[in-house]
Amino acid sequence: MNLLSTCVLGSSSAGNATLVWSSETAILIDCGFTPGYIALQLRKLGLSISDLDAVFVTHIHGDHINNGTVGKLVRERVPIYCPPEIEEHLRKKYYSAAMASRHGFLNSIEKSAIELNQISVRSFEVPHDSEGGCFGYSVSYDAGGRTKKVSVSTDMARPTASIVDHMANSDVIVIESNYDVQMLEASARPIWLKRRIRVDGHLSNDQCGESLMQIIERSEVPPKDIALAHVSQECNTNQIALECTEAALERQGVRGINVSETHPYKPGRTITV
Numbered sequence: 001m002n003l004l005s006t007c008v009l010g011s012s013s014a015g016n017a018t019l020v021w022s023s024e025t026a027i028l029i030d031c032g033f034t035p036g037y038i039a040l041q042l043r044k045l046g047l048s049i050s051d052l053d054a055v056f057v058t059h060i061h062g063d064h065i066n067n068g069t070v071g072k073l074v075r076e077r078v079p080i081y082c083p084p085e086i087e088e089h090l091r092k093k094y095y096s097a098a099m100a101s102r103h104g105f106l107n108s109i110e111k112s113a114i115e116l117n118q119i120s121v122r123s124f125e126v127p128h129d130s131e132g133g134c135f136g137y138s139v140s141y142d143a144g145g146r147t148k149k150v151s152v153s154t155d156m157a158r159p160t161a162s163i164v165d166h167m168a169n170s171d172v173i174v175i176e177s178n179y180d181v182q183m184l185e186a187s188a189r190p191i192w193l194k195r196r197i198r199v200d201g202h203l204s205n206d207q208c209g210e211s212l213m214q215i216i217e218r219s220e221v222p223p224k225d226i227a228l229a230h231v232s233q234e235c236n237t238n239q240i241a242l243e244c245t246e247a248a249l250e251r252q253g254v255r256g257i258n259v260s261e262t263h264p265y266k267p268g269r270t271i272t273v
């Protein structure tokens with residue numbers, strides 16, 4: 001059986017990393033945790049950092065890339081990929097990324113997709129206020145005649161037509177459901193920060209549901225699994241996020257999709273398709 005698995009190793013504004021793997025290939029999307037945390041979570045899944053075939057970085061914010069982890073990746077000879085728009089920003093912000101670049105382990109994705117065995121990884125731009133831009137990734141796996149697809153976007157101010165196109169026809173979608181509108185408004189956060197989150201930062205639970213409906217409408221077959229990521233610890237709860245997405249699916253009469261939660265410092269469910 002040619003199976004493709006996905007596990008969000010952890011997700012919140014404190015750190016993000018998602019593992020996608022088949023029997024031959026394992027990749028990490030973002031590495032915003034310490035090397036110790038990532039190694040521990042990989043070990044639970046029977047893998048080690050040296051088993052990774054590549055790590056893909058979405059943007060330069062510190063909850064998506066960790067200096068120590070990049071150093072460890074270089075020592076373990078794991079290549080790191082990023083879109084060309086953010087490569088220089090990564091080198092400037094993280095000394096380990098500059099070192100990775102000097103040793104040939106930081107590569108920008110010049111072609112439209114990176115091919116690793118039967119896995120092909122494609123980046124797509126998402127709006128999010130990060131220097132150089134922010135990107136989501138879709139991972140396609142040639143499972144012997146049928147393509148299995150996982151799409152990951154953990155930071156997104158709003159859906160765009162291009163995002164919907166790239167995430168359509170996925171078997172698994174990892175998408176952020178960052179905040180509850182009322183909880184954000186009621187929070188003690190300064191007005192500028194509330195505005196930043198709403199306008200240029202993150203998807204609310206309602207926007208997550210709307211984005212998913214657009215992706216599903218654009219898909220020939222709806223996804224089997226949706227994992228809700230980057231849930232704010234201050235302005236949201238997993239329960240509210242799950243209820244909101246489930247209600248959005250219900251309103252549109254979409255059934256049979258597993259919606260699962262993710263956690264800041266604990267892996268979510270392993271999803272296998």
Ligand SMILES: [Zn+2]
Nearest residue numbers: 061128130155
């Ligand atoms: Zn960010």
